[in-house]
Amino acid sequence: MLTSFAPSNRQAAPALQGLPIQGLRMNGAEATQSSRPGPTGTTLHFAQDQEIYCESDEANLFFKVVSGVVRTCKFLYDGRRQIDAFHSEGDVFGVEASAEYSYSAEAVCDCTLVSYRRQEMDVSALEDTGFYRQLFSYAMRSVARAQGHALLLGRKSALEKVVAFLLDWARHSTDNEMIVLAMTRQDIADYLGLTIETVSRTLSLLERDGVIGLMSARQIRIIRPATLQALNS
Amino acid sequence: MLTSFAPSNRQAAPALQGLPIQGLRMNGAEATQSSRPGPTGTTLHFAQDQEIYCESDEANLFFKVVSGVVRTCKFLYDGRRQIDAFHSEGDVFGVEASAEYSYSAEAVCDCTLVSYRRQEMDVSALEDTGFYRQLFSYAMRSVARAQGHALLLGRKSALEKVVAFLLDWARHSTDNEMIVLAMTRQDIADYLGLTIETVSRTLSLLERDGVIGLMSARQIRIIRPATLQALNS
DNA sequence: CGTGAGTTTGACGCTGTTCAATACTTGTGG
């Protein structure tokens, strides 16, 4: 599933994937890989911009994305927002070690999730060291991602930020030349620590230079991927 | 130790502390709380600015700070640096889930560390679910810290950043009105995503407004803590 | 003392923000 921490002969899996929920034992039975409702996995739907949970809510559930995109974010008292991550199909979010969520989660677009009761995860974990190893590994990947994001936020220019976002999001696309964005310019701006105007201007600049094509606001064609890679320090 | 993830009757411990190494079993023996060299805990000294390990080095060891301060950071190809965190007495760093370190670690000032062999931690972890729970909890606290840092880097002004740093570092001081800094302005700047000039100017501004007193470059007196708190959104 | 690293301060300029106007997209109702 992931680069094993302790000796293991399991296969490595894509780093973007979240916790392998099939590893979660529920009431003694192994949960299936499919996201159909089980003893604890409940399928939920959220409309665009709907709140899934709020920072400091009691963290009784965690979630796996079946379809759609979720954003996790923090707010300052005056409404300034920093998006920590976008979660898409297969990603797990809402896992906490403490009693409360440390950030808010909202639906970027209409999406389908499976929720799991944390309490039962705790029980699984108590019985299963392997499950805790996965939890630890999941957490450490979150740390690594957050550190990379901090480097971007603290030390990259607007152009470098936007390029990094495009390349990152391109990996979520099936067609690797056409990016279809689930999020608005505001979401991108709040993820990159910029304003919508700067994001828009930077994309226009990349289009003017023939690096990308803006088919529509949400559809971006990568015309010169090598140039884009070169801009990504 | 922390708000328990799984049911537990252990006592809570300071959140700033890292992994409680005394929970680490070594060769079947419980390691002592003291940092004296044991079967796996080896005391090491590092001089100011000495490299402890480098990003992408093989992560065979992890460390606990006995005295002094350590910075963990990432670099861009052109030398731009983002400091992820400062680690002081009692903090653990260098714990990884993957084979390689995800960032570099350097001594901010002369410091004493205890190193532990990761391999033996793996063995302990296999035998001890409680230890993995601690690892997971440690990792999740790292995530929470990194998220807070991202909010600071992406959405706060220079003034807010410097104030946040002062308040954060004040908690490391014994005297809660006098901050003694272990790091240079360059370190502070690279932690906050600013330049040394901006850090210096912002500190001067706070002094001019009577909020702090700059006794020397490394000694800062907090004169109006309430004002400082108010500036920290 | 003299030296050099680290820090402060000033002048200036650039990057990204702010404010504002325009354009595009999408959904709704006539």
Add this chain to the structure above:
DNA sequence: CCACAAGTATTGAACAGCGTCAAACTCACG
């Protein structure tokens, strides 16, 4: 099917915050 409205995105102009460059200052240490 088109007109209209509302939300979203783009573009422009002016501004400001922070960065850059350069010089002066401080302080620890030889």
